[in-house]
Every structure is written in structure tokens, then in C-alpha cells.
Amino acid sequence: MRYYTVFNVEQCEGLSLKGEEPIQDTEFQPYELAERILSLPTVKYGGDRAYYDPVRDWIVLPPREAFRSSDVFYSVALHETTHWTGHETRLARQFGQRFGDLAYAFEELVAEMGSAFLCAQVGVGLDGLQHPEYVASWLRVLKGDKRAIFTAAREAQKASDWLLERVQRSFRNEAGVAAEIAA
Numbered sequence: 001m002r003y004y005t006v007f008n009v010e011q012c013e014g015l016s017l018k019g020e021e022p023i024q025d026t027e028f029q030p031y032e033l034a035e036r037i038l039s040l041p042t043v044k045y046g047g048d049r050a051y052y053d054p055v056r057d058w059i060v061l062p063p064r065e066a067f068r069s070s071d072v073f074y075s076v077a078l079h080e081t082t083h084w085t086g087h088e089t090r091l092a093r094q095f096g097q098r099f100g101d102l103a104y105a106f107e108e109l110v111a112e113m114g115s116a117f118l119c120a121q122v123g124v125g126l127d128g129l130q131h132p133e134y135v136a137s138w139l140r141v142l143k144g145d146k147r148a149i150f151t152a153a154r155e156a157q158k159a160s161d162w163l164l165e166r167v168q169r170s171f172r173n174e175a176g177v178a179a180e181i182a183a
Contacts (some may be wrong), residue, residue, distance in 0.1 A: 026096055029070040034122045038077055041084040050076045052083035074124045075115050082114030083107065085159040094153060097123045102144065105137030106152060113156035121164065 042058040050061045059080045067073035086093030086107065093110065094103055119126055140149050 012079065021118065028064055028073075031070075031122045031124060033167065034074045034078065034118075034124065036170065037081060037118065037122075039170075040163065040166055041081055042055065043077075050080050052080045052103065054083075054087060056162060057084075057087055057089075066079040070156070071119075071125045075119050075126060078118040078122075078124075079115035080161045081112045082111040082118070082156065085114070085162055086110070091155075091158060091162060100162050102137075102141055105141045106148065107137060109138050109148075109152045110155045113152055117156055117160040 024158045033049065044058055045063050047060055048061075048062055048066070052059050059077070061073075061077055064070075064073050067076065085091050094108060116126060118124075145151075150179075
């Protein structure tokens, strides 16, 4: 565990943010490992918001061009993919029933941490918190249980490891089939 001192630039005198408006990527840059991870769940593209539907067991994402960069797209997609790992047929995490309840907030914390872990593995740059609307509920969870951050990190690591293991297994199978075809 590491400790960092951070300051909110808006609370500092004489400092300002440079280029506050995000710059749109001119070209979408795919990440092979991220694409392999996203091939595991069923992903539907369309609409204007990203979410995991546990009843239908699929992920809904806006079109890729709706995101300001490929890194933002992947961080959001991997967040939703981390939710997908919690389904009862996979890692069987309990989901909250409605926005704002503590189980929901905890699952969101797990998903955001899982996304960060996966982004680090893939090489996706994180340009800040992608889900600021959840911060207040995360704080409630963390204030209510001082060990919640460790539990969330453990669950996020399980999800990340589970996804990477499946991708690695798939890659080995593809390599084996290719070797058989070549022989």
C-alpha cells in the first residue's frame, strides 16, 4: 500500500487547469488484449449509456465513436466487463438492487477497481475517475467498513485474474488449433 498527498487544483491559489476540454482522438486505437477480454461477454452497441444487464447477462455500450478517446472507451468497457464477472455463473458476487444502496455501491467500487487493474494490464491510460457519480456512495461504504477497500480490491483482483485467465486459455487454444492446421 502506498500513500500519496494530493491537492485539488481548484482549491489552490494561482493554479489553473490547462486544456480543460478533452481532446477527441482523431483515430480509435485498439488494444489487442482489451479486445480479447471484450470478446468474452456478449456486448451490444447502441444507446447513450454503458451498463451491465444481469438479467439478460450482456453489456450495453454506446458506439465507440461516442467516447472522447479509445482509452476512455476501454476503461468504461472494462468496468462493465468486471460487473459481468459477478454473475452467478461466474464469480457469483452479490449485486445491489438499486442505485445508492450499499451493496450496489460496493459492486461499483469493485468494478471501478477491476477496470483500473485491467487497464494497467492492457496498457490503457487512465485519465481520471470515470464514474464520479458513485463517489459519495463509495465513501459511505468505506466509512461504514474500514476494511471494505481491501475486500473490494480482493474482489476486483479476482475478477481481473478470472478474465485474464480465460483470455490466456482462449489464446492457447487458438495457438493449438493453428499448430494442428499447419501440421
